Amino acid sequence: MGKKLLMLFAFMSLLGNAAGALRAQSALPPLTHAQEALIRKIEGRLMAPCCYTQTIRDHDSQVAVEMRDEVTALVASGKSEQEIITYYRTKYGETILVVPDGWTGQLLTATPLLLFVASAGLLVVFIRKAVSTKGRLIALSAPVGVAAERSDLKQRIRAELGDF
Numbered sequence: 001m002g003k004k005l006l007m008l009f010a011f012m013s014l015l016g017n018a019a020g021a022l023r024a025q026s027a028l029p030p031l032t033h034a035q036e037a038l039i040r041k042i043e044g045r046l047m048a049p050c051c052y053t054q055t056i057r058d059h060d061s062q063v064a065v066e067m068r069d070e071v072t073a074l075v076a077s078g079k080s081e082q083e084i085i086t087y088y089r090t091k092y093g094e095t096i097l098v099v100p101d102g103w104t105g106q107l108l109t110a111t112p113l114l115l116f117v118a119s120a121g122l123l124v125v126f127i128r129k130a131v132s133t134k135g136r137l138i139a140l141s142a143p144v145g146v147a148a149e150r151s152d153l154k155q156r157i158r159a160e161l162g163d164f
Contacts, residue, residue: 031076039075042084043068045099049092 031039043057048064056064056071067088074084088096 029076031072035075038081039068039072042071042075042081045085045097046071046088047096047098049096052095055098 040057044055046056046067048054048056048059048061048067050059050061050063053059054064056067071084074087079087085097094100
């Protein structure tokens with residue numbers, strides 16, 4: 001009996017949520033393509049505050065669903081992207097944003113690029129140094145007398161074989 005009551009309660013809860021969402025959507029005027037694109041963009045910029053692991057566009061929690069409905073209503077009422085982002089930042093703090101605005105966001109965006117450029121530069125320096133060092137080691141490793149012996153050997157070969 002308890003299990004059936006629990007399932008009935010869950011079904012009624014889902015039905016109530018669906019009805020609320022339908023009421024909210026039916027009360028809104030039809031959205032333009034630009035408004036729909038803005039809604040998708042904003043949904044991709046906001047984290048789901050229940051766990052902060054996915055954006056509200058991708059998360060299926062009740063809070064994320066409510067936020068998506070709220071974003072849709074705010075866009076339909078004529079609010080700009082910055083006004084909506086500011087509203088959520090005020091309500092939840094900086095952690096609600098996927099990429100923080102301002103200096104922190106720029107730093108997070110630029111850091112991987114700077115690390116890549118610095119790593120590539122160091123790699124080039126090390127490769128050039130290794131190539132130039134290898135040539136010097138070969139030249140330094142040959143004893144001074146070896147070059148003279150080679151020259152003498154070449155002269156003997158030419159003398160014995162003559163000019164071809």
